[in-house]
Amino acid sequence: MELFNTLTGRVEPLTPSDGATFRMYACGPTVYDYGHIGNFRTFIHVDTLRRYLKQIGMPVRHVMNVTDVDDKIIRNASAAGMDIAAYSKRFEGAFFEDMESLGLERPEVVPHATDNIPEMVSLIERLRDQDIAYQAEDGSWYFRIAKFPDYGKLSKKDFDGIEDGARVDVDEYEKDAARDFALWKAVKNDSNGVREHSWETSLGAGRPGWHIECSAMASKYLGDTFDLHAGGEDLMFPHHENEIAQSESATHKQFALHWMHVRFLLVEGRKMSKSEGNFYTLRDLLLKGHRASAIRFLLMSVPYRHQLNFTFDGLAESTSAVERLRTFAARMKGTFPAGINEELAAATAKALAGYDAALSNDLNTAEARAAIFDLVRAGNVAADAGALRAENATEILAVLQRFDGVFAVLQDRDAEITRSALDWAEQSGRINEASAELLATLSFTDADIDALVTERTHAKKSRNFARADAIRKELLEKGILLEDSKDGVRWKRK
RNA sequence: GCACCGAUGGCGAAGUGGCUAACGCGCUGGUCUGCAAAACCAGUAUUCAUGGGUUCAAAUCCCAUUCGGUGCUCCA
Numbered sequence: 001m002e003l004f005n006t007l008t009g010r011v012e013p014l015t016p017s018d019g020a021t022f023r024m025y026a027c028g029p030t031v032y033d034y035g036h037i038g039n040f041r042t043f044i045h046v047d048t049l050r051r052y053l054k055q056i057g058m059p060v061r062h063v064m065n066v067t068d069v070d071d072k073i074i075r076n077a078s079a080a081g082m083d084i085a086a087y088s089k090r091f092e093g094a095f096f097e098d099m100e101s102l103g104l105e106r107p108e109v110v111p112h113a114t115d116n117i118p119e120m121v122s123l124i125e126r127l128r129d130q131d132i133a134y135q136a137e138d139g140s141w142y143f144r145i146a147k148f149p150d151y152g153k154l155s156k157k158d159f160d161g162i163e164d165g166a167r168v169d170v171d172e173y174e175k176d177a178a179r180d181f182a183l184w185k186a187v188k189n190d191s192n193g194v195r196e197h198s199w200e201t202s203l204g205a206g207r208p209g210w211h212i213e214c215s216a217m218a219s220k221y222l223g224d225t226f227d228l229h230a231g232g233e234d235l236m237f238p239h240h241e242n243e244i245a246q247s248e249s250a251t252h253k254q255f256a257l258h259w260m261h262v263r264f265l266l267v268e269g270r271k272m273s274k275s276e277g278n279f280y281t282l283r284d285l286l287l288k289g290h291r292a293s294a295i296r297f298l299l300m301s302v303p304y305r306h307q308l309n310f311t312f313d314g315l316a317e318s319t320s321a322v323e324r325l326r327t328f329a330a331r332m333k334g335t336f337p338a339g340i341n342e343e344l345a346a347a348t349a350k351a352l353a354g355y356d357a358a359l360s361n362d363l364n365t366a367e368a369r370a371a372i373f374d375l376v377r378a379g380n381v382a383a384d385a386g387a388l389r390a391e392n393a394t395e396i397l398a399v400l401q402r403f404d405g406v407f408a409v410l411q412d413r414d415a416e417i418t419r420s421a422l423d424w425a426e427q428s429g430r431i432n433e434a435s436a437e438l439l440a441t442l443s444f445t446d447a448d449i450d451a452l453v454t455e456r457t458h459a460k461k462s463r464n465f466a467r468a469d470a471i472r473k474e475l476l477e478k479g480i481l482l483e484d485s486k487d488g489v490r491w492k493r494k
Numbered sequence: 495g496c497a498c499c500g501a502u503g504g505c506g507a508a509g510u511g512g513c514u515a516a517c518g519c520g521c522u523g524g525u526c527u528g529c530a531a532a533a534c535c536a537g538u539a540u541u542c543a544u545g546g547g548u549u550c551a552a553a554u555c556c557c558a559u560u561c562g563g564u565g566c567u568c569c570a
Contacts, residue, residue: 027570029570030569035570036570037570038569038570039569039570040570041570042570043570070568071568072568155498155565155566156497156498157497157565157566210568231570232569232570233564233565233570234564234565234568234569234570235569235570236565237565237566238566238567239569262570263499263563263564263570264563264564264569264570265570266562266563269562269563270563271563271564298506301506301507301518302506302507303507303508305499306499306500306507307499307500307562307563307564308506309506311505311506313505313506313519313520314505314506314519316519316520317505317506317518317519317520318506318518318519319519320518320519320520321518321519323532324518324519324532324533327532327533328533331532331533358508364508366506366507366508366516366517366518367508367509367516367517369507369508369517369518370507370508370516370517370518371516371517372517373516373517373518374516374517377517377534380533380534381533381534381535383533383534384525384526384533384534384535385534460528463528465528465529468528468529469528469529469530472529472530472531481531481532482530482531483530483531483532484527484530484531484532485531485532490531490532
């Protein structure tokens with residue numbers, strides 16, 4: 001398994017440096033609002049990595065922090081008249097529900113910033129003892145970048161010479177140098193004159209800076225040096241650069257050996273932003289009637305190092321693609337004559353090899369996807385020609401299983417997920433955001449559908465095709481598709 | 495402004511020196527079907543933003559131009 005390493009600029013092998021468990025850290029969510037599809041693209045690719053590593057037999061210890069104290073949380077919580085713990089818990093709960101909807105595995109360790117304040121303080125103390133951390137007039141502590149010559153090695157920035165000239169004062173007056181970043185923010189009053197949430201520590205009353213959280217939690221749960229650190233491309237600078245500076249200054253050891261950065265997505269060709277009106281949370285999409293599986297498949301179809309242009313056409317495409325995979329998997333579960341078709345067995349083996357080669361090569365999900373569709377076509381051709389044998393079906397199902405261990409779209413949980421999204425919308429007074437078609441479809445229970453399907457079958461038997469077609473049409477208008485097959489009628493929600 | 499990344503069919507997208515340029519979606523025609531759907535078959539880029547260069551050989555390497563994105567500031 002090889003993966004591009006931002007630090008070295010090369011594709012390099014991934015192995016557990018302790019010879020046993022692969023230790024990885026991913027910057028998790030700041031829980032101040034609902035997660036958007038850009039957040040989830042990053043988390044999905046990190047999940048793809050962890051799923052594939054496990055699949056090739058590498059035990060994984062994956063740590064993802066939850067940032068439950070920061071400026072936005074403090075601001076939003078105070079606006080909502082809540083304390084920060086209650087406020088962040090609410091969005092953290094929503095975040096994990098969304099992860100579940102998108103088929104993301106829960107990391108082995110999910111530490112919270114507010115549970116690790118002593119660790120952060122002691123890390124800052126170590127820096128203070130080396131004169132790398134210093135306290136400004138307002139009581140805040142900063143990191144002295146001039147003391148870390150390697151600063152910029154991850155983002156490939158050269159700060160020599162820029163530093164002196166860049167001493168723009170503006171509101172940076174307390175700092176020794178403009179680039180120095182906050183380790184500990186001294187407590188202050190908010191705009192209403194209310195004292196902000198803070199912790200009393202040896203550094204004075206205040207709260208941790210964002211960067212120190214990850215440094216402290218990564219070393220606490222993974223050790224001073226660990227195998228991989230991942231995050232969105234925007235975190236490379238300054239966040240990850242600062243983590244390296246803090247941790248390596250404190251420990252004098254290399255921090256993360258490998259760095260993975262997931263590129264941003266565009267929405268309809270433009271950067272996703274609230275002002276562009278193209279900003280979508282997962283819940284927004286579910287309420288519009290898009291399926292969780294299609295969203296997942298689209299987000300992971302484009303390899304992590306390329307920009308993904310998220311479009312509604314793309315979402316429709318992914319819906320069809322997932323449907324095709326599911327239809328095929330169901331077909332392979334049928335009964336076939338005993339024996340094996342060697343030609344098809346060879347195609348099956350080739351698909352499996354292609355899938356592994358693709359993911360092993362810097363997590364090329366697009367190529368892995370292609371290998372699977374090659375298998376779908378080969379299997380369908382053989383089945384149509386009556387050349388599919390029982391052993392082939394078993395083998396194919398095993399390959400699909402392996403594929404789904406990473407892609408995780410075969411099991412259909414879509415209706416269930418959409419229903420919970422609707423429940424949530426109802427409870428939070430946002431049901432008006434749900435699409436009319438979706439509500440119409442879901443107003444039909446499975447029993448209602450089955451009754452109509454049965455009636456149609458009787459109509460067909462008595463060759464009353466007009467009635468049969470009318471029922472089919474009625475169901476289609478409610479978003480339900482019928483398929484007549486030799487084994488009876490199958491229906492599915494559009 | 496400085497730095498970095500990208501541009502492949504109707505759309506998404508793989509491919510980074512040499513097999514007929516993967517795969518998915520869509521579209522057109524056919525098979526199957528009472529009709530559909532699903533599935534299959536055939537067709538759907540002589541060509542990889544534009545211009546120049548290197549090479550026996552370029553989508554792939556080099557230079558320039560145009561367009562798009564990102565970082566330099568909170569951001570996945």
